[in-house]
Amino acid sequence: MTFCGPYTDGPTPADLEITAPRLDRLEWKDPARLAVVVTVLWWNTLRQVARWGARRGEKDLRDAAARGVIDAFERLGPMYVKLGQVIASSPGLFPRPLADAALRCLDEVRPIDGASVRRIIAEGLGARPEEIFAAFDDTPLSAASVGQVHACRLPDGRDAVVKVQRPGITELMATDVRVAYFFSRILERVSKVMRSAKPTAVIEDLHAVTFQELNSALEARRQHDFRERMYAFGDNEGVTAPEVYWDYCGPRVICMERMYGRPLDELDASGIEGVDGPELLRRGVKVWVEAALVHGAFHGDVHAGNLWLLDDGRMCYLDFGIMGELHGPWQELMRDMFYTGMFDADFHRLVPHYRDLGIIPEGIGTDAEIAMRLELVFGPILRSGMAGISVGRTITMLLDMAKQYNAESPRELILISKQLLYFERYSTALAPDWILFADRSIAKNVFPEAVAAADPA
Numbered sequence: 001m002t003f004c005g006p007y008t009d010g011p012t013p014a015d016l017e018i019t020a021p022r023l024d025r026l027e028w029k030d031p032a033r034l035a036v037v038v039t040v041l042w043w044n045t046l047r048q049v050a051r052w053g054a055r056r057g058e059k060d061l062r063d064a065a066a067r068g069v070i071d072a073f074e075r076l077g078p079m080y081v082k083l084g085q086v087i088a089s090s091p092g093l094f095p096r097p098l099a100d101a102a103l104r105c106l107d108e109v110r111p112i113d114g115a116s117v118r119r120i121i122a123e124g125l126g127a128r129p130e131e132i133f134a135a136f137d138d139t140p141l142s143a144a145s146v147g148q149v150h151a152c153r154l155p156d157g158r159d160a161v162v163k164v165q166r167p168g169i170t171e172l173m174a175t176d177v178r179v180a181y182f183f184s185r186i187l188e189r190v191s192k193v194m195r196s197a198k199p200t201a202v203i204e205d206l207h208a209v210t211f212q213e214l215n216s217a218l219e220a221r222r223q224h225d226f227r228e229r230m231y232a233f234g235d236n237e238g239v240t241a242p243e244v245y246w247d248y249c250g251p252r253v254i255c256m257e258r259m260y261g262r263p264l265d266e267l268d269a270s271g272i273e274g275v276d277g278p279e280l281l282r283r284g285v286k287v288w289v290e291a292a293l294v295h296g297a298f299h300g301d302v303h304a305g306n307l308w309l310l311d312d313g314r315m316c317y318l319d320f321g322i323m324g325e326l327h328g329p330w331q332e333l334m335r336d337m338f339y340t341g342m343f344d345a346d347f348h349r350l351v352p353h354y355r356d357l358g359i360i361p362e363g364i365g366t367d368a369e370i371a372m373r374l375e376l377v378f379g380p381i382l383r384s385g386m387a388g389i390s391v392g393r394t395i396t397m398l399l400d401m402a403k404q405y406n407a408e409s410p411r412e413l414i415l416i417s418k419q420l421l422y423f424e425r426y427s428t429a430l431a432p433d434w435i436l437f438a439d440r441s442i443a444k445n446v447f448p449e450a451v452a453a454a455d456p457a
Contacts, residue, residue: 121253136151161256163255282431
């Protein structure tokens with residue numbers, strides 16, 4: 001008899017709704033947590049600085065202080081680990097010592113115990129793991145800040161994995177995001193360095209995505225849709241994503257196809273022997289570009305742990321907790337930006353988009369002046385693609401330009417640029433001579449007529 005869980009027929013619209021706490025005010029219990037956060041940060045930073053002093057300057061004082069901050073993040077729990085991951089993944093936006101120290105946050109965190117995992121599955125699916133699966137492994141394959149993954153076998157013999165959300169994580173995250181925002185506002189008032197790093201903007205971004213990650217039904221739906229749309233044009237056979245097994249999904253539980261392979265960052269010179277690096281990267285980027293420019297929903301966290309080279313040679317996208325959404329004017333802007341970079345370098349076509357979206361207010365500068373500024377920001381990366389250009393620096397330049405015009409920071413562009421930064425890192429090992437915007441094949445389903453005209457068979 002086939003097991004049928006709560007989401008056998010798919011999650012309902014109500015299941016997909018996101019409930020996020022307000023950032024602008026603390027709740028009654030938050031001051032106690034704030035006191036804990038301040039104490040842990042102060043103690044761990046002071047301890048590392050004291051050790052630095054005892055070693056007589058073995059390392060820079062700023063390195064010691066940064067290590068202390070990250071020690072505190074690890075002790076404070078998931079919200080602060082995620083903050084460290086953002087810092088580690090955006091080195092161009094934060095002081096180097098802090099970004100370097102935060103690399104630790106990219107490692108796995110302490111797993112939750114097997115009994116708790118089994119209880120969460122039973123609560124989410126309505127039956128114990130041993131009643132649902134032919135086999136279930138209590139030892140996690142991986143553990144992250146929000147949840148962890150366990151291997152299992154379905155009754156029909158298929159290998160699968162179950163992604164389980166940590167107990168109490170939603171309430172803890174809600175408290176910590178408010179506290180972190182309150183604390184970061186204070187830091188920006190008293191520290192010039194913190195004003196430059198803009199921690200409040202980082203917390204706002206985390207607030208925007210964290211409570212999407214905490215909705216397992218939404219994550220599973222996005223993964224399912226991404227996988228389906230990947231093959232909309234009848235190609236992309238060399239790329240995949242795990243199939244969602246809806247019969248075994250429920251609140252806080254996602255069951256999916258098990259994939260066998262290695263993360264991209266584990267591929268060294270020997271690991272890519274026999275692998276066509278440029279072709280592998282091209283296939284993966286092509287899927288991402290189509291998702292953003294055609295379908296609208298794109299993977300918003302393509303760090304190496306979420307991109308694998310499978311044993312059968314395919315590239316696989318994993319973990320759909322963070323997704324970006326491009327629709328309407330934002331998608332039109334990005335389509336024109338890619339077209340500009342790939343075909344004619346006419347930055348004038350981008351100016352109306354920037355004005356319509358409020359990135360550059362009306363009455364500020366002429367179209368020609370704005371086009372020249374856009375070329376200064378985006379021209380180098382569009383021409384050089386993955387070679388020799390820091391996307392992190394490009395993001396900073398874009399934010400500086402928006403700030404000059406007193407405009408709001410374009411969060412959608414930042415998220416896209418961060419993914420390009422990841423692809424840039426992969427190209428260093430896989431395809432050092434590959435230039436994204438010079439490879440029109442990745443846009444053949446986005447601009448079919450222009451690609452055919454530019455590269456006739």
